[in-house]
Amino acid sequence: MTPAPASLSLRHALLAVVVMAVWGSNFVVIRVGLDHLPPLTFAALRFALAFFPAMLLVSRPNVSWRNLASYGLLIGGGQFGLLFIAMNGHITPALASLVVQMQVFFTIGLAAMLSGERVRPFQFVALGIAVAGIALIILNTDAMTTPFGLALVLAAALCWAGGNIVVRSSPKADMLGYVVWASPFSVVPLIAAALMLEGPGAMAAGIANATPATWAAVLWQAVGNTLFGYAVWGWLLSRYTVASVAPMSLLVPLFGIAASAAFLGEPLQAWKLEAMTLVLLGLFINLMWPRASAMLRRREAPDAT
Template sequence: MPLRHFLLALAVVAIWGSNFVVIKYALHTLPPMTLAVLRFSFALVPACFFLRRPAVDWRNLAGYGVLIGVGQFGLLYLAMRSQISPGLASLVVQTQVFFTLLLAVRIRKEKVLGTQWLGLALAAGGVGIIASHTDGTTTALGVTMVLAAAFSWACANLLTQRAGRIDMLAYVVWSSAFAVPPLLVLAWLIDGPQQMAAGVLAADLGTWAAVLWQSVGNTLFGYGVWSWLLARHAAGRIVPMALLVPVFGMGSASLLLGEPLPAWKLIAAALVLAGLAINLFGPRLLQLRLGPARD
């Protein structure tokens, strides 16, 4: 992976990690499905007037929009309202890495190298340490909902690969058109019209800034760049970078929300970083050590 691609992926996961604190802040005022509606509405408008629809099948666009909008963030916002803490949510949703790799092997017949499996095993150890230290702020329902959100994200990853080398920013923008209608229906059914109106009326500048951060920073930049990278690299190279999201998530939660960082969290973060390093650089270092293949 070129260095500039690596730095782009790192910027995306830093935004995604810190975004869990922003989500929690917005949910203090806005009901979860209403927040999702606003997020994808602002991702769609006004950008859709400046970006042409990408040359991809409508079914692909619709599938991606529903999977990311309803499947990932609809479920994530519902869970984060009261069923799971921001730090743990940033961790559990990264099981999408494992879902994506398994789907890629099963459906796309991609090959995952042994060093990549080793890296994922180390990272999984870090995930296991964090998951074993849950507290009363997290419920089984919340974990299940975030796992379902992770699976939706994994399915969306495969759709972006199938879309090929297109304008990925336009892809993310136009797919939002398919996320908004079902989210609006769910907001009406789950949040209720009174809570929807009350949340919007009570929103202050900080809340609207959080919504715009969801739309511009997290959706347009984050998913636009992520989809662009997935269209150019195998899932086994790009997707494991998302394992850094809980590291940024825990760090921002500690800094902004005062969540503690005990030794077990630091050990878990070290395992995740080690797994990521092996996954990204292990194959190249092994090739350098063994030398070029001979006829």
């Protein structure tokens, strides 16, 4: 089996940046949807629309139902169920967009433990710098962020990491079909949890009171975030090493904080800018170190001969 490339091509890196912009701005969209819909109901609607009517147009990929179920449970039932609950009054959109990026470190750690994928020294340095940025955000929590909210988002990050590992086990699968046909495995547990924790009355009232903006948020979640974002993300993960792809998601909080400040008026204090700088520096080192090293080796090659 040919080893996965250790660094993204420029074209694929730019594609990943587009996905990160969609995901980052999505935290503002989530906040809009939660104004009327209970969190688990909102998440269930998102994945229901990601499945239907797309399932009529997209064939089921050639992977096992167990694989699809594992991905659907982890990404839908785990990551977004927990994230939506946390964002329903327990954590701000900007901070949620940062803390959930712990998935980068969870993903690389799981890959190292489960498949022996090597993490190179410069990646430890890059991730350490990025962790410092996230730690700075966590240390500056206020009344708008609770320990419960932080714990939920960290659990969501771990579920995201698990989903990343699952999708890498099917590198040849059509990723759009993969995301579509994994979605019903998100819907079922989310509806079950909503019935137990929110109740049929709250679910029905939320849907009845939903505004056009609410439904636009649900549609954006289904099409932009899920069908486009996760299909491209899974495609990249299936073709490159986890350590080269996963850190790209550190751009999500940069877009998330900027969108929260622009559209929700969330304060952009100096410490947030400092944290964003650390995160961006860690990402830059992780992406550019292999290119710089390769360029240096090419320059030194003639001298060696």
